[in-house]
Amino acid sequence: MKTRTLISTAVLAIVALALTIPAVAQNLGGTGVGIQWRIGLYGPNVRNSGAAVYGIDRTSLAPPTSVNNKTVSTFTVKTITPSLIDGTNMDVFIGPSTNLNEPYGKLAGTINVQGGFGAMVLIGAKVPLVVKGTTVTVIEHQENLAGQVVLQGSF
Numbered sequence: 001m002k003t004r005t006l007i008s009t010a011v012l013a014i015v016a017l018a019l020t021i022p023a024v025a026q027n028l029g030g031t032g033v034g035i036q037w038r039i040g041l042y043g044p045n046v047r048n049s050g051a052a053v054y055g056i057d058r059t060s061l062a063p064p065t066s067v068n069n070k071t072v073s074t075f076t077v078k079t080i081t082p083s084l085i086d087g088t089n090m091d092v093f094i095g096p097s098t099n100l101n102e103p104y105g106k107l108a109g110t111i112n113v114q115g116g117f118g119a120m121v122l123i124g125a126k127v128p129l130v131v132k133g134t135t136v137t138v139i140e141h142q143e144n145l146a147g148q149v150v151l152q153g154s155f
Helices: 002-028
Strands: 034-042 049-058 071-080 089-095 106-112 117-123 135-140 149-154
Touching (some): 049 149, 071 106
16 A cells, blocks of 8 residues: 555656646746737638737746836737738738728738738737737728728637
């Protein structure tokens, strides 16, 4: 009975140690702490899909010396759109809209499709504020017209 208890305690200790090593290594590396939200983007064409990722990372575990430093914010939209031809531009909007003239919200950036793929990365001051309920809409870029919705999702 003692041997069985000793072995199970040793196995439990090894498992606990193995689980804490990555966390300790991450903290010692100075990667800091932060948040990361991911959503899927889907549209009327089932062949198209994508994802939006919003993240805020502290660059240090030490308390920031001022409000404006020691954090890095990012906003990324990735698309897989085999239904669109190379060179197609898509506009990325952040909503929900509060203006009838902007039905999808504010324009955040553009994506150029190459080989069925596209991406947009915003860093720092260009990152829009994302809260629960924030929508992401990707539409085909059309001059002077509202383009077709390619992908949509919400946080």
